[in-house]
Amino acid sequence: MRRLEEEIKSKVIKASRTLDPDIRQKIEEAYQREEKEEARIVLKAILDDIEIAEKTSLPLCQDTGMFWALIRYSSSSPYSLKDLEDTLLSALAKAADEGLFRKSIVSEPVFERTNTMSNMPPVISVELTDEPYSSIDILLKGFGSENCSQTRMLNPTAGREGVLNAALDMVRQAGGKPCPPMFIGIGIGGTADRAAFLSKKALLGKRRHEDERYDDLEEDILRAVNDLKIGAGGLGGSSTALEVNIEYEPTHIAGLPVSLSISCWADRKAHIDVREELWKED
Amino acid sequence: MERRLILPYSSSEEIKKIKAGDSVLISGTLYVGRDQVHKRLSTMIEEGETLPFDFKGNGIYYMGPSPSVSPFPLGAAGPTTSGRMDPYSPLLMEHGLVVMVGKGPRSAGVIDAIKRYSALYLQAFGGCGALYSKKIKKAEMVAFEDLGPEALLRLEVEDFPTICVIDSTGACPYF
Helix, strand or coil: CEHHHHHHHHHHHHHHHCCCHHHHHHHHHHHHHCCCHHHHHHHHHHHHHHHHHHHCCCCCCCCCCEEEEEEEEECCCCCCHHHHHHHHHHHHHHHHHHCCCCCCCECCCCCCCCECCCCCCCEEEEEEECCCCEEEEEEEECHHHHCCCEEEEECCCCHHHHHHHHHHHHHHHHCCCCCCCEEEEEEEEECHHHHHHHHHHHCCCCCCCCCHHHHHHHHHHHHHHHHCCCCHHHCCCCCCEEEEEEEEEEECCCCEEEEEEEECCCCCEEEEEECHHHHCEC | CEEEEEECCCCHHHHHCCCCCCEEEEEEEEEECCHHHHHHHHHHHHCCCCCCCCCCCCEEECCCCCCCCCCCCCCCCCCCEHHHHCCCHHHHHHCCCCEEEEECCCCHHHHHHHHHCCCEEEECCCCCHHHHHCCEEEEEEEECHHHHHHCEEEEEEEEEEEEEEECCCCCCCCC
16 A cells, blocks of 8 residues: 555544644634623534544544545646546545445435545645645535525625625625534635635635735635624524635636535544655555 | 533423533433434324334434444544424424534524423534544344445443434524
8 A cells, every 4th residue: 555545544634533733723722712601602612523533533523524526737747637636536435444434425416415525526626736745635624604605696896895795795694503613615707616615625624825905805705704703503693704715816808706615613634645655555 | 511411301490401501421322313214203203104213302413424443332423513404303303303413503483492302412523533433332223224334333331422403492592
């Protein structure tokens, strides 16, 4: 087995049981500043859950999600994209099995909805990169939050206000369903499907934009979302969202696609840099 | 206010004294069913078949666990979104089901039915699968094993934490 396979598998299992320290920190801060009693009870339960999952081998949440992966394939890779994808598939199947993930994937969406009993297949997207090595990002995408995703095709002149209002309205409709406090990814531009993809990519983490207006917009959307007072568990209070990230791309003169993806508080993800030593066989 | 609820309950007064906003610790028996179980139970009611468990005095928890992790009877076992059960819940309440445990808002139709049948909707903490696993002392298969993680189970729970979000008068201050 390649070291890479082991690396992906162990990082994905770890993601199902532990949160990144910065995400945990944000939840702890939300608990410290929360004043509404019900929301405090919810945030305390979340912190207890994080601690229990860390000490036992229990997943944080029974919905260990649908695997969503983004491969950034380096043009200077000494292996083919097919080889990389095969390794990823094998690692994810083993993670679901050995990590005792819930089997949540059905083979066909409308009629029999037969469970594949393996959590396969994942959703995989590929981008090409000039970086010296490839990388893989993986989300364990729970569907309580995924069911709150939306895409809207705004008027091209809707501008900043239009984007802010659309995002607010989509979060308002989600209400307490996506297990707030939530992490929000917003994709802007491209075509409808591209905006939806960008909103997932935005969930991969915080980054500064070259164009600072987008950083400001993220902050304004976060503030406005928290003013909705949906709160932890949907029971009110000040912690509706902990982070808003935007990814944007060029679009058509006639349109302004805006798409929203939400991660629940259990924002579970893994990042793997496919450096040369990981491609070796053990 | 902090309250305790033992299931199955002995008197409807136990349900009526719980008010929206109360913290409620459940102990005793809790049945587990989510999307496909609700669809099947509704079909069974419509076709006049005998139900796999007696609704009277009992509660249903919207949940689909991850595989068992030793030494716990189940893996992670937190609530799923209740709204997907909305089309089926009024019929189940009409046939005696009183306590529902899940997460998130309910439809106006469900709130009306809760009021009509003096039922109760309790919210468990979304995403807290590991926390709830520790509150489950026993888990048994009751029906629909073919549904895998969506099968109908019977749990024995102890001090299972919830918040009442819709009480038996239909009061619902959160959504």
